[in-house]
Amino acid sequence: FDADIAGAAAVLQVDAAVVRVMKARKTLSHTLLISELFKQLKFPVSHPPRPLTPDPTSPRLRIVSLDTECFFT
Numbered sequence: 001f002d003a004d005i006a007g008a009a010a011v012l013q014v015d016a017a018v019v020r021v022m023k024a025r026k027t028l029s030h031t032l033l034i035s036e037l038f039k040q041l042k043f044p045v046s047h048p049p050r051p052l053t054p055d056p057t058s059p060r061l062r063i064v065s066l067d068t069e070c071f072f073t
Contacts, residue, residue, distance in 0.1 A: 014062045017041055034059050
């Protein structure tokens with residue numbers, strides 16, 4: 001796999017997991033959401049991301065991105 005393709009696939013998997021959890025639970029604290037994501041995802045994700053090199057698959061960054069795009073409203 002090309003690193004860029006694998007990275008993009010990982011981002012989509014994290015996004016899909018976030019949406020699945022939020023649709024099932026409707027309301028969930030950030031801590032419980034992160035916990036549920038770690039249970040569902042089968043590849044290593046970092047939390048929190050490293051200060052100088054943020055990991056695009058970081059659950060926190062993906063949650064903020066989806067929220068910014070008004071996906072949960």
